[in-house]
Amino acid sequence: MKSAGITISGLTVGYGGPPVLDQVSLQVRPGGTTAVLGPSGSGKTTLLRALAGFVRPARGRIEVDGKVLTGGQVLVAPERRGIGYVRQDGALFPHLDVTGNILFGLPRVERRRADQVGPLLELVGLSPSLARRRPDELSGGQQQRVALARALAREPAVVLLDEPFSSLDTALRAATREATLNALTARGATTVLVTHDQAEALSFADQVAVILDGRLAQIGSPAEVYDAPATPEVGRVLGDTMLLAGRADSRVVNCVLGTLDLAEPATGEVLVMIRPEQLVLGNPSGPAARVMSVAYHGPEAMVRLGLPDATTRLVARVPGHHAPQPGDTVHLTVPAQVRSFPKKHPHTSPDS
Numbered sequence: 066m067k068s069a070g071i072t073i074s075g076l077t078v079g080y081g082g083p084p085v086l087d088q089v090s091l092q093v094r095p096g097g098t099t100a101v102l103g104p105s106g107s108g109k110t111t112l113l114r115a116l117a118g119f120v121r122p123a124r125g126r127i128e129v130d131g132k133v134l135t136g137g138q139v140l141v142a143p144e145r146r147g148i149g150y151v152r153q154d155g156a157l158f159p160h161l162d163v164t165g166n167i168l169f170g171l172p173r174v175e176r177r178r179a180d181q182v183g184p185l186l187e188l189v190g191l192s193p194s195l196a197r198r199r200p201d202e203l204s205g206g207q208q209q210r211v212a213l214a215r216a217l218a219r220e221p222a223v224v225l226l227d228e229p230f231s232s233l234d235t236a237l238r239a240a241t242r243e244a245t246l247n248a249l250t251a252r253g254a255t256t257v258l259v260t261h262d263q264a265e266a267l268s269f270a271d272q273v274a275v276i277l278d279g280r281l282a283q284i285g286s287p288a289e290v291y292d293a294p295a296t297p298e299v300g301r302v303l304g305d306t307m308l309l310a311g312r313a314d315s316r317v318v319n320c321v322l323g324t325l326d327l328a329e330p331a332t333g334e335v336l337v338m339i340r341p342e343q344l345v346l347g348n349p350s351g352p353a354a355r356v357m358s359v360a361y362h363g364p365e366a367m368v369r370l371g372l373p374d375a376t377t378r379l380v381a382r383v384p385g386h387h388a389p390q391p392g393d394t395v396h397l398t399v400p401a402q403v404r405s406f407p408k409k410h411p412h413t414s415p416d417s
């Protein structure tokens with residue numbers, strides 16, 4: 066399969082009302098994997114639908130491998146785009162077995178080649194012995210992998226995945242995600258994954274696009290968007306954040322947690338963004354806080370903390386076996402460099 070790059074320019078889509086995607090422009094490199102992350106209703110599925118050719122954009126252009134699929138008068142039909150689409154529910158045909166599902170819709174000549182089913186199943190991490198099972202004889206994760214094998218059977222240059230793992234439990238989800246990524250990489254497919262799940266986006270993709278209210282708020286590597294979000298809102302989409310009022314002076318900022326180092330210089334009134342894992346408990350040089358509650362999750366615990374000012378509430382993520390007890394007094398430090406944003410509104414509570 067040939068890898069193909071995707072270029073989306075000024076894409077605006079509405080369903081008769083105000084645009085649900087507004088002037089979105091982004092690129093996916095050939096063979097690259099981009100995760101699209103954003104709150105519910107932000108327009109993620111609409112972006113995939115526009116790529117697949119299921120909706121006609123009001124404006125904008127979509128090119129795959131340098132060929133215009135959408136733009137001006139051009140609207141290439143979905144089946145002629147060379148794009149595979151795997152939906153959240155897998156959408157297998159219940160009356161067809163695995164082989165029938167994978168070969169469905171292929172040209173008649175290729176459909177006779179049932180021998181391609183075994184290698185495809187292996188590619189997505191399934192045993193070829195499942196080839197004659199029907200969907201109701203498969204687990205959710207197996208069904209998702211069959212759906213992926215069906216998409217790959219057409220050898221699409223681009224594969225779109227719309228929350229394909231969200232109905233699976235944690236262990237199955239990780240295994241299916243890995244099998245999917247391996248299969249896509251082996252085929253050199255260019256992939257766009259829509260997800261709500263921050264960890265999934267950060268671990269699956271080489272590029273993360275954050276969509277807020279129909280607009281592309283930021284695009285970059287997983288580390289860029291997580292560590293250096295363009296706005297507090299992007300920061301929040303990527304994970305839990307706390308915003309503290311502070312006064313910046315070049316590379317440092319003074320806030321209720323003391324003097325912290327800034328990753329980027331700033332001056333004046335700012336909001337300091339702190340992630341729960343940046344708060345370190347135990348160093349007596351830091352301000353004291355009282356443990357309000359502890360949510361134990363096994364490998365980690367989320368510790369809710371109150372500062373003596375009685376208004377600042379913080380959350381620290383600590384290793385599960387290091388969790389303090391409610392009522393304990395702990396000391397807080399932030400050894401990491403932190404990010405700041407120009408101050409727009411006062412906000413001193415954790416928003417997680």
Ligand SMILES: Nc1ncnc2c1ncn2[C@@H]1O[C@H](COP(=O)(O)OP(=O)(O)OP(=O)(O)O)[C@@H](O)[C@H]1O
Binds near residue numbers: 261
């Ligand atoms: N067929 C449609 N007709 C009218 N409005 C629609 C249609 N499909 C989606 N919308 C609206 O467009 C907006 C974006 O929807 P979209 O499904 O793209 O969001 P999303 O980010 O994928 O959401 P979710 O994460 O909940 O699936 C929403 O406000 C939604 O109500």
